[in-house]
Amino acid sequence: MKGPLFYAKILLFGEYGIIKDSKGLAIPFNAYRGALKSSKTLSEKAQQSNQNLLKFYMYLSALETDLVQFDLDRLKLDIEQGMYFDSSIPQGYGVGSSGALVASIYDQYAKNKITVLENLTRDKLLQLKEVFSLMESFFHGKSSGLDPLNSYLSLPILINSKTHIEPAGIPSQKEGKGAVFLLDSQIVGETEPMVNIFMNKMKNEGFRKMLNEEFVLHTDACIDDFLHGNVTSLFGNIKKLSKVVLTNFKPMIPVAFHKVWEQGLLSNDYYLKLCGSGGGGYILGFTEDFDKAKATLKDYKLELVYRF
Template sequence: MKGPLFYSKILLFGEYGIIKDSKGLSIPYNFFKGALKTQENDSAVAQKSNESLRRFATYLAEIDSSIVTFDIQSLQTDLDEGMYFDSSIPQGYGVGSSGALVAAIYDKYAYKKITVLENLTREKLLQLKTIFSQMESFFHGKSSGLDPLNSYLSIPILINSHDNIEATGIPTQSFDGKGAVFLLDSGIVGETAPMVNIFMENLKDKGFRKMVKDEFVKYTDACVENFLGGDIKSLFTNTKQLSKIVLNNFKPMIPEQFHGLWQQGIDSNDYYLKLCGSGGGGYILGFTENIDKARESLKDHKLEVVYQF
């Protein structure tokens, strides 16, 4: 792929919680990537991408100009020449396929863009997040803007609260370590909007709201702090709690055939599963203190290690 590349991301912690002001931690995942291309390509995928980009261009022209403006004319010209988004990022898998596309369009066509080379103050990060939230809403109906932000900057982002985000460093990987974060392929494409709608509907219930505030947010925050602080023992204790809470309260977001596998991890302590993005399919995120044990327990499934302790 030529031209600027934009990578996928993984929200390690914070899915759904960040809607209710939990902490969150998002990291770039360089295994998947995408780039805008303008060259002859008659494939159905390229044509479909071009058509989708045309609809997106119409949407971008209508965004409030006090937030962001684009060189729509150049964008239209490039689209007329067949431009498409060439991407290896799977759609509906919770790893930010639309985020990478949004980042690529902003990078190429936004006027007065904030660049990665600037001193990225909290104000600038929030401004970018607002812009990306507006842009990505075209794909999801409602977007936090975090996926494109991560893809655009390609650095870990710590979400402290809704309006408090910062670039952060994460502990160095230990490639001979047994502990790992991995992706488990559910083999099912998930859709973000219906899952978010279920969550928002559930929030109308007082008991569910209390569980989110007192348990889900509490353990999410603890996991973020443990991970960044390198406190691996506490990280696994809290991830186990988080895995239980998700299984008990977010069942619609977990494909049915994985309910047993989820429970098996909690019972055996071989691994703990959690949602990757909004759930409903795509990838499931796993944490294990012993990757060999996890591979053995999940031998019928495809595991992709993304981080080692």
Template sequence: MKGPLFYSKILLFGEYGIIKDSKGLSIPYNFYKGALKVDGNLSGIAKKSNQGLKSFAAYLEDISNEGPELVSFDLKKMEKDISEGMYFDSSIPQGYGVGSSGALVAAIYDKYAHDKITVLENLTREKLLRLKAIFGKMESFFHGKSSGLDPLNSYLSLPILINSKDNIESTSIPSQNLEGKGAVFLLDSGSTGETAPMVQLFMEKMRQEGFRSMLKNQFIKHTDACVEDFVNGNIKSLFGNLKQLSHVVLDNFKPMIPKKFHELWEKGIESNEYYLKLCGSGGGGYILGFTEDIDKARAALKDYNLEVVYNF
């Protein structure tokens, strides 16, 4: 058995903000992927994955019993497959902010959910919100609290535009200009990040009035503007807003940025050669970068691994 492939994702804009109703834009990233497989002779990572699926199946049984009207699963079949050596074979790095648990959740829903909503049907807003709610519930097993967006992106393999908590749609983004000098890239921080403690830190900061007002008046304002600019292809305006956003993140989300990148972050803002932002919850993993000139950015970041994900 080898299941269908589910891809990683990149949340271009909206990290943390979408918890508080900012806009967001998430795109599939086909470089990394995962699929369910069965191997009767498990060892190493595959064995660990198989054991993790046992705990996940028990959790899915709990949520099926609690809210069968939202989602239920063929758990007998899932348990049989797990006992025969099913595991999630994935190239998606864990703790890097590119949706490793999201792809697993999408694969399990696809294979075992009863009455599943499929990619082939007409995806109304109601269906998308229902899928997002199901995926949020499923992925909470891994993160404590999940918006459900990562699995949604992985499941549909389409860019998702988040207008607000209750308003999401699949969208198209301007097609890439492979000759273009502008680029979105991933920068490897060299360490993994844990989502749950970062989200907890954010929730604690949200108790401070100053932080809440910064989030609303600066962070969400610039995030929303970046999403509008990106979707509509307003590149000049996009980079103006990105600079502001990068600044706000450096000033207010320092604990989420690995220490050794604080200076690099500032350098980008001062030189305008690139702008950095969080990729996912931060704390490690990938950092997201935007540049109008990839050659200049490569030169400035020559000591780091750069992976281009989109060309303007």
């Protein structure tokens, strides 16, 4: 057996803010992908994946919900016969490795599943997001369901609020100088501890005020600029957002990158922001001149995501 491919995702804007109901914008990232496969002889990596699928099966078996039913007998049989998730998506890097796995399991084993081909009303999108949130909570403790949704639909998704999400049309890429890129921190991040730090910070009134009055404001402005192709305004807002994140989300930024972050703000060669929950993995970069950013960041591994 071989299941269809599901892609990685990048949350361009909205990390942490979407937990508190601000806007978010996620896009599929086709450079990394995964699919369910089966083999009688498993490599060490495939064996590990097979064991994880068994744990996931047990979690799904114990789920008490009317939202979704799975063909659990078939899932168990396939796992026993050597099914694993063959994926190039790096784990702990903020690009949705567990999201692609969740999407593939839903696609293969959910009964009466909502398909990508039908008319995706807002209600159906919200139902999918809720199902994926339940499923992905196995991996992260608490999940918005957005990563699997993005991977499943393979469309850019605009999150207006928890109850209002829609597919988004993003401007087609241009052969310009500007770019969105990934900067590899070469550290594996873990979502749950980062989310716990954030939730503890949320107990502080000053932090909540900053989140509403600065972080959310700049995030929403960035999304509007990006969707409307207002590149000049976008970079002004990204710089503000990058500053706010450096000041208020330091625990989520690997220590070795505090200076690199500051250097971008001072030189205006690039601006950095969190990619996912932070703590490691990828850091997201925006630049008006990708060649210049590459020269400045020559000691780091960069990956192109989108061109302006």
